[in-house]
Amino acid sequence: MRIALVGQPNCGKSTIFNYVAGYKAITSNFPGKTVTYSLSKVNFQGITSEIVDLPGTYSLTSFDLAELETRRYLLREKIDVVINVIDASLLSRGLELTLQILELNLPTVICLNMIDEAEAKGIIIDVDRLSQLLKVPVVTAVAHKGRGINQLFETAFQMGQNPIRGKIFTFSKDVELVIEELRKHLEEKKYAQKFQVTERFLATKLLENDQHFIDEIKKIDTKFIKKVKDYQQQLEEYRARTSDVVISSERHHLAMDIYESVVTLAKPRVEIRNYLDNIFMHPVLGYISLAIVLYLFFHFVFYIGELVEEPLLAFFYQFLPYLEEKLNNNSLIFYIASGMVQGLAGGIAIVLPYLVPFLLGLAFLEDTGYLPRIAFLMDTFLHRIGLHGKAIIPLILGYGCTVPAVMATRILESERDRFISSILTTMIPCAARITIIFGLVAFYLGPEAALLVYVLNIIVVAFSGKILSRLLPEVTPGMIMEIPAYHIPSLKVLLAKVWLRMKEFIMVAWPLLIAGSIFLSLLKYWHLETFINKLISPITLLLGLPIAVGVTLIFGILRKELSMIMLVQALEVTDISTVMSATQIMTFTIFVLFYVPCVATIAVLIKEIGAKKTVFTILFTFFIAICLATATRLVY
């Protein structure tokens, strides 16, 4: 049995999915996190079923790629039960999507999630009455606490075994008349079967001017599209409004009617969070608080990292003299063993101390709902580089990991915006590069130097955006974004999210770090690394770096942390400041920060923006890296 979770963005679908499937899908408090579907086999009360978590969609007429994915899944795949998740605190708006889902005529269960939020707003819902009106079961839930989820799936399984269809609501008479006539024509042509939807659904979507269906039919039957246009015009004459507005207002009114007959309003609870935006979104205080938040975040990561890094490093490095003593330090086995120790030390002592507090801080910001506020504050600046506020979300996620950040550009409407923000996200220091900034720059040159790197990075990203939008002049569609209510993050969810993101690091990066370190040891054993260093020497010479650094730059393309961890090994010291000057450390960091995205990023770029644009991205970032690093050498 396949069960799909469908609903508007940020209503808690992924939270429900995670509750039954284990923490697999990233959840956060802003609309549009899930951009691709995830599937999980779940065994629940002796029944095995497949649960699908879909990207949130405001309606079944889709605009961005994430929404399109949901619609495609709903229309093309075989689904036994739809769980329509509604944010109960936004019931009337959620019902507009529900009405469209019911038109699909699939077995449906409704989950009224975030009942706690609705109560805080003073919205009290008569669940039985709602269920009677829609003629489908309705279950209430508070997903992040797990309340109501068992009952939800029990109901869904029953629905799968004895499917019933909900009520299909009808619009006003004059509108219905037009729909009915168009429906009859569709019946003759059998187009609805082609798209696997009901005729009524297709007829309403065509009247709504749904681009996807119109384009598909246009390909095979331009005459029919003319007929559709005639009917659209008929509606427009009846109502003196464009046909899409006619249909959406009809749906809006139906939803309002249902809402009014099931809801009683009580006094909303007085809460501090209702007033937070007076500060956080204030035209002046907003920016001041943003600066404070980022400053605190930065120091939180730095102090925790520093506290842990030194003792951990000392712990690992005490093994090196021991190895030297026990093994002949020209033997192959010594090289392998010391490579392993250095790889382990790098992964555990240099990367983890900064990675963990960083991911925790990011998860905290995501779950409180602060990110959309940042988007609001940054909109005007992003306009200056040809993007709009929503583009800040992939950019911020880029501080975590570039791969999901590039995928998050799917929430942008225009292809050009997606391209520009994809390039810019690759230049944002991801967690791997953050460990370089902290482990190298902050550790040896002090936190102010690290802060300088961040500020410089933001300036460069802004300039690059400006250049790119000059190259691709096109007006961005402008921001339309929901600002969700603040939530208090649950510690359990925060930790689960940090763990999910760390797992990737531990499974992929650690083995690579250790294998890479051993590999470098072997290169040294056979004296092959001098050959590689010679190849890279034009770059190292230009940047005034020690020749031995060359080989680390190659490894950095695999995983950005590798270049730093191998630095220790390539230079054959434990304290880098003894062989590299402050200028050299800074130059190295700036170069590694920008040059060529890592392999995983290149792969996702090819998937999202195509091979040609990926090559452009690689050349563009490499060019910037060379220029900036040379400049750093000269001025820092």
Added chain:
Amino acid sequence: MVANLADVTPGSKVRVVEIRGGLGIRQRLSCLGIHPGDLMIVQASGIMRGPVLVSIHDNKVALGRGVASKILVEVIN
């Protein structure tokens, strides 16, 4: 008094009169619950021609300046 949303001072209560602009904007706004005839409160307006924050049906929506200037509203008080 009819004005475009981008010019309304924060704190005003307004009624949507008309949504200009293409199909895309119209449909997007309608999905977020903004339709002609609806009441909303202008909560904040960003500096330097920044976006406008409105609250509608108990929910907050941020609209870029360009989008806001396509929404005609009647200021109620």
